[in-house]
Amino acid sequence: xxxxxxxxxxxxxxxxxxxxxxxxxxxxxxxxxxxxxxxxxxxxxxxxxxxxxxxxxxxxxxxxxxxxxxxxxxxxxxxxxxxxxxxxxxxxxxxxxxxxxxxxxxxxxxxxxxxxxxxxxxxxxxxxxxxxxxxxxxxxxxxxxxxxxxxxxxxxxxxxxxxxxxxxxxxxxxxxxxxxxxxxxxxxxxxxxxxxxxxxxxxxxxxxxxxxxxxxxxxxxxxxxxxxxxxxxxxxxxxxxxxxxxxxxxxxxxxxxxxxxxxxxxxxxxxxxxxxxxxxxxxxxxxxxxxxxxxxxxxxxxxxxxxxxxxxxxxxxxxxxxxxxxxxxxxxxxxxxxxxxxxxxxxxxxxxxxxxxxxxxxxxxxxxxxxxxxxxxxxxxxxxxxxxxxxxxxxxxxxxxxxxxxxxxxxxxxxxxx
DNA sequence: TCTGGGGTCCTAGGGCGA
DNA sequence: TCTGTCGCCCTAGGACCC
Numbered sequence: 213x214x215x216x217x218x219x220x221x222x223x224x225x226x227x228x229x230x231x232x233x234x235x236x237x238x239x240x241x242x243x244x245x246x247x248x249x250x251x252x253x254x255x256x257x258x259x260x261x262x263x264x265x266x267x268x269x270x271x272x273x274x275x276x277x278x279x280x281x282x283x284x285x286x287x288x289x290x291x292x293x294x295x296x297x298x299x300x301x302x303x304x305x306x307x308x309x310x311x312x313x314x315x316x317x318x319x320x321x322x323x324x325x326x327x328x329x330x331x332x333x334x335x336x337x338x339x340x341x342x343x344x345x346x347x348x349x350x351x352x353x354x355x356x357x358x359x360x361x362x363x364x365x366x367x368x369x370x371x372x373x374x375x376x377x378x379x380x381x382x383x384x385x386x387x388x389x390x391x392x393x394x395x396x397x398x399x400x401x402x403x404x405x406x407x408x409x410x411x412x413x414x415x416x417x418x419x420x421x422x423x424x425x426x427x428x429x430x431x432x433x434x435x436x437x438x439x440x441x442x443x444x445x446x447x448x449x450x451x452x453x454x455x456x457x458x459x460x461x462x463x464x465x466x467x468x469x470x471x472x473x474x475x476x477x478x479x480x481x482x483x484x485x486x487x488x489x490x491x492x493x494x495x496x497x498x499x500x501x502x503x504x505x506x507x508x509x510x511x512x513x514x515x516x517x518x519x520x521x522x523x524x525x526x527x528x529x530x531x532x533x534x535x536x537x538x539x540x541x542x543x544x545x546x547x548x549x550x551x552x553x554x555x556x557x558x559x560x561x562x563x564x565x566x567x568x569x570x571x572x573x574x575x576x577x578x579x580x581x582x583x584x585x586x587x588x589x590x591x592x593x594x595x596x597x598x599x600x601x602x603x604x605x606x607x608x609x610x611x612x613x614x615x616x617x618x619x620x621x622x623x624x625x626x627x628x629x630x
Numbered sequence: 631t632c633t634g635g636g637g638t639c640c641t642a643g644g645g646c647g648a
Numbered sequence: 649t650c651t652g653t654c655g656c657c658c659t660a661g662g663a664c665c666c
Binding site: 247268284 | 633634635636637639
């Protein structure tokens with residue numbers, strides 16, 4: 213059996229844990245740069261605030277409805293997430309952390325367990341120890357556990373937040389209830405194609421022929437169909453290193469000066485290199501991308517990217533940054549107002565076990581240098597060591613005008629109880 | 631004025647060697 | 649030696665997820 217444990221309105225719930233005044237209140241959490249709404253409490257959803265709403269267009273609506281609008285506080289959410297995931301590991305050794313707010317669990321050898329009771333125990337322990345409400349769906353396959361989770365969430369009064377699909381009747385009933393577009397793995401495009409074929413629910417999808425599904429779509433959809441039929445084809449993912457690492461950001465304004473862009477790219481590249489070193493990896497390929505603001509149609513648009521292949525794998529900030537900055541010159545266009553840029557590193561290999569190059573190799577001084585930089589940056593967070601091509605004076609700051617304190621990760625922000 | 635960020639997987643199509 | 653075919657590898661782009 214598999215379980216999907218999903219935190220309810222996770223970001224909004226994290227904020228509520230430390231600010232009880234928000235209990236029962238409508239809350240909206242904003243994306244980076246306070247751009248658009250990325251998480252809403254049930255109350256805010258009920259008022260009609262949509263996901264992805266640009267806040268500058270919905271400001272008046274939020275004010276009129278008393279919606280508490282907050283900037284996203286990722287240190288807090290990340291820390292709360294790891295607390296939840298650690299609790300889940302007490303229930304089974306087989307846990308796949310699927311995203312910041314949900315995990316799949318697999319139960320092997322739990323044949324005589326009452327899964328409804330077990331699911332309730334998970335929910336109540338997480339709520340008691342972290343204050344985060346969750347929903348639990350349990351079923352014989354991953355895709356069905358996703359469906360069960362949706363049932364648990366939609367009918368809290370009947371299910372108490374836990375739903376188990378453990379019979380053929382329950383499987384069919386759940387599949388007939390769920391709209392095809394709400395099924396895990398069926399996005400906007402597939403939904404349109406399936407609906408055109410008369411396929412309205414997940415149950416309709418399972419009634420299509422295997423051959424037709426395989427021919428018309430990819431192997432992913434075929435596996436999904438089998439999973440929904442109760443025949444497990446989507447397996448629990450092992451924890452592994454990332455295959456690509458990205459740092460991309462929208463700017464506070466638009467920029468048409470190549471030197472600004474180069475500075476940003478250098479910072480993003482440095483951040484990618486740090487992430488590489490953290491997971492003990494090096495990369496072969498650096499991809500740099502730039503784009504103008506697609507919402508400003510009256511401006512000249514440009515969207516571009518380029519990839520640079522390195523002759524040896526590296527995680528040195530110096531090399532990755534230099535390589536990314538030189539790539540900017542090859543794709544930058546004069547007269548374009550750029551709004552977003554990013555660096556992606558890929559072709560990732562383990563640092564201590566990679567193919568050597570016959571003629572070319574990394575400067576041996578880089579590795580100890582990077583180690584020292586990482587050490588100092590971890591110890592003195594406010595005095596970060598930067599590269600020469602990053603702006604040493606300018607502090608690039610994201611717009612975060614409504615940020616809550618870092619209650620669990622900053623000693624100065626710990627709550628004082630009087 | 632202000633519209634996020636970070637991932638994975640799959641397929642098609644071209645290059646290239648056997 | 650030339651040509652056709654097959655299969656592998658790589659890349660770009662699309663689709664999906666949270």
